[in-house]
Amino acid sequence: ETGVTQTPRHLVMGMTNKKSLKCEQHLGHNAMYWYKQSAKKPLELMFVYNFKEQTENNSVPSRFSPECPNSSHLFLHLHTLQPEDSALYLCASSQDTDRGFEAFFGQGTRLTVV
Amino acid sequence: AQTVTQSQPEMSVQEAETVTLSCTYDTSESDYYLFWYKQPPSRQMILVIRQEAYKQQNATENRFSVNFQKAAKSFSLKISDSQLGDAAMYFCAYRRNYGGSQGNLIFGKGTKLSVKP
Numbered sequence: 001e002t003g004v005t006q007t008p009r010h011l012v013m014g015m016t017n018k019k020s021l022k023c024e025q026h027l028g029h030n031a032m033y034w035y036k037q038s039a040k041k042p043l044e045l046m047f048v049y050n051f052k053e054q055t056e057n058n059s060v061p062s063r064f065s066p067e068c069p070n071s072s073h074l075f076l077h078l079h080t081l082q083p084e085d086s087a088l089y090l091c092a093s094s095q096d097t098d099r100g101f102e103a104f105f106g107q108g109t110r111l112t113v114v
Numbered sequence: 115a116q117t118v119t120q121s122q123p124e125m126s127v128q129e130a131e132t133v134t135l136s137c138t139y140d141t142s143e144s145d146y147y148l149f150w151y152k153q154p155p156s157r158q159m160i161l162v163i164r165q166e167a168y169k170q171q172n173a174t175e176n177r178f179s180v181n182f183q184k185a186a187k188s189f190s191l192k193i194s195d196s197q198l199g200d201a202a203m204y205f206c207a208y209r210r211n212y213g214g215s216q217g218n219l220i221f222g223k224g225t226k227l228s229v230k231p
Contacts, residue, residue: 043219088157
């Protein structure tokens with residue numbers, strides 16, 4: 001049990017499909033994050049939620065739509081993606097966004113857009 | 115904007131030997147945190163060690179220690195007595211200590227560490 005669980009682990013979708021990634025944390029944290037990890041690039045922060053409120057959208061295209069219904073769950077809704085969106089999508093949580101609290105990560109969803 | 119640079123895409127070490135991974139960062143802040151994360155083939159990022167910028171003493175966690183040089187903006191990770199299970203991608207990360215909601219982690223590109231038996 002990692003504390004942060006992501007489903008599915010792998011996802012293959014066509015460019016016209018709609019799918020959702022799910023993240024759940026059992027750590028009692030208040031902040032949740034979506035990161036994109038592409039080969040040979042630094043992890044890119046996509047979205048930040050703190051106490052269920054979105055506090056940062058890092059210029060992410062609208063084909064990615066986050067949802068945070070409560071502090072324990074975070075979704076990333078996907079629609080009309082492009083092949084360059086293929087990557088590992090990591091969810092993380094932390095106690096808060098302040099004061100250097102460490103982030104705990106899930107195992108990621110490997111997304112392939114065909 | 116803050117940046118984190120890891121200049122070694124790949125490193126290799128013999129089992130039981132010591133290896134040092136490099137990290138430099140750029141910031142105008144004085145109060146921040148630095149982290150080393152490990153990402154094994156299972157893909158889950160795991161925190162290895164954390165350093166608070168206002169602490170001069172270098173952080174240590176068992177076989178892992180850092181050399182934090184604040185003036186030089188350098189934060190290297192030393193792994194002693196390397197084990198096969200240490201093989202992974204290692205990411206250096208920076209997070210500013212901010213009173214608002216902007217304390218987001220900024221990562222380097224990572225260093226792939228191989229451990230030879």
